[in-house]
Amino acid sequence: RLVNVPxxxxxxxxRPIYFSPESYPRHVGTxxxxxxxxxxxxxxxxxxxxxxxxxxxxxxxxxxxxYGAVNEHQVGIGESTCSAIFGAIPLGAPNGTAxxxxxxxxxxxxxxxxxxxxxxxxxxxxxxEYGFYGAGAxxxxxxxxxxxxxxxxxxFHILPDDTGxxxxxxxxLIPSTGFGVLANMFVLRExxxxxxxxxxxxxxxxxxxxxxWWHPSDGLLDFTQIYSDGEYSHQYYxxxxxxxxxxxxxxxLSLSPVYDDLISSPYPLxxxxxxxxxLTDLFKFHxxxxxxxxxxxxxxxxxxxxxxxxxxxx
Numbered sequence: 001r002l003v004n005v006p007x008x009x010x011x012x013x014x015r016p017i018y019f020s021p022e023s024y025p026r027h028v029g030t031x032x033x034x035x036x037x038x039x040x041x042x043x044x045x046x047x048x049x050x051x052x053x054x055x056x057x058x059x060x061x062x063x064x065x066x067y068g069a070v071n072e073h074q075v076g077i078g079e080s081t082c083s084a085i086f087g088a089i090p091l092g093a094p095n096g097t098a099x100x101x102x103x104x105x106x107x108x109x110x111x112x113x114x115x116x117x118x119x120x121x122x123x124x125x126x127x128x129e130y131g132f133y134g135a136g137a138x139x140x141x142x143x144x145x146x147x148x149x150x151x152x153x154x155x156f157h158i159l160p161d162d163t164g165x166x167x168x169x170x171x172x173l174i175p176s177t178g179f180g181v182l183a184n185m186f187v188l189r190e191x192x193x194x195x196x197x198x199x200x201x202x203x204x205x206x207x208x209x210x211x212x213w214w215h216p217s218d219g220l221l222d223f224t225q226i227y228s229d230g231e232y233s234h235q236y237y238x239x240x241x242x243x244x245x246x247x248x249x250x251x252x253l254s255l256s257p258v259y260d261d262l263i264s265s266p267y268p269l270x271x272x273x274x275x276x277x278x279l280t281d282l283f284k285f286h287x288x289x290x291x292x293x294x295x296x297x298x299x300x301x302x303x304x305x306x307x308x309x310x311x312x313x314x
Contacts, residue, residue, distance in 0.1 A: 002069065003036045005110070007061040016048035019090055020103035022066055022135060049092035050099045052108075052130060059111035067103055068110035075113050076148045077106050080182040081135050083229035084142030086168070088133040088160035097164040098131030102143040105132075105158075109147075116149040120156050120171045120199055127167035128201050132160050140232055144182050147171070153178075154199075155269065157186050159227055161203050168207060170200035170223050178270035179277060181245045185238035185262060186228040187269050190220035222265075230263050240295065242267050245285050247293075249273040257295065 018027060027037045029045040039045055062071035070076040079102060088098040105123040113119035123145075134141035142159035158169040170191055174180055180187070192198050193205075205221060208214035214221050231237045239262045246255050250271045259266035289297040289311035296302065297311035305311065 001036075002063050002065055003034060005032075005034060005062050005064055005107075007072070008033070008059045009057060010054055010059070011057075012054055014051040015054050015108075017050045017052060017099055017104055017130075018046045019049050019092055020066075020101040022103065026066060047092075049090060049096075050130070052099075052126065056112055060114070062107075062110035064107060064110065068106035068108075071110040071113070073114040074150050075110065075116055075119050077109065077119070078146040078182070079106070080144045080184050081139045082142040082144050082157070082159075082184055082186050083140035083232045084134065084159035084186075085227055085229050086160045086162050086164075087136055087141035088131060088164035090133045091131075096133075098133040098160060100127055100130050100132050102132075102134070102145070102158070106145070116147045116152045116154050117199070119147050120154050123156070124158065124167070124169040124171070124199070124201055127158055127169060128203065129166075131165045132158055132167035132169075133164075134159065140184070140229070142186065142227070142229075144186060146180075146182060155180060155182070155188060157188050157223060157227075162207055162211075166203065168201055168203045168227060170198065170204050172199075172269065173197040174270050177272050179246075179249050179273045180270035181242045181267075183238040183241040183245075185231055186224040187242075187267075188223040189225075189265060189269055190222055192220055224265070225263060228263055230261070235262075238262060239266065240290075244288055244290055246271055248285055248288060249277060249281075257293070 027046055028039050028043045030038055060071045063069045067079045068077055089096045091099050109119035109123050113122055134143055145156040147154045147156050153174045154171045155174060156171040158167055161168050170188055172188055191200055208221060208226050213226050239259060243255055243257045250273050252274050298305045298309045
């Protein structure tokens, strides 16, 4: 559920950081002064796992779900968990090394950022300094965000570094004519450190070069090729959704729905839609169950659709 987080004036020198369970209860405590998170019954208040410095006397108001969603400056964030080749353990857990989850990073970005570019740089910088941990288990240890404001949209990717105490991150500016898809897998490709359309940590190149995965003589570094662990669950878990959205937005491209390996870049980071996309189109994309294609989830004869031809899977 969405929770309103009011703007706050603070005289404290530090901001507490909490472990992010990504389950109910999302948070329990009174220190954030949000009634929705006050203890109920025998609930025990969460204890901080660390602190970061306060750098602003006042924070911005915003809405949050599990992640920071949108703030008073119209900085918005959409999230997609991804696989990654490195993982880390949060502080407070046995052998924990990393302080920040994507949940907390997005909240901090909402509190402190007035532009999407500022949010990207803030999240990346804090993760490098204090360490980043992902969801882990079957959901992957990396994260991807779409970070937007009224004038810019960025694709942001992050994963722990090989020590578990820092982070590797990169972001690319999406042109105003572009339409991109995040579906639980990294999508950033060749990173140009000399272009203003890219932002990244120095660790992107340093770690890849240290392990012999990339050398400056190879040209531009392919982020997904090096740092993604591919689709989780099964082949087409991510790629079929990417194809479905591109199939609706830019059918003239005739992109193939089949591929051998999504890491090998069968789809572009973004496409130019055949027609201008409006709000109702986005609802249509999210309702899409591949109707009138060989992958129609509710097609007649599709046994998984049951006797009533339902596209829902349980």
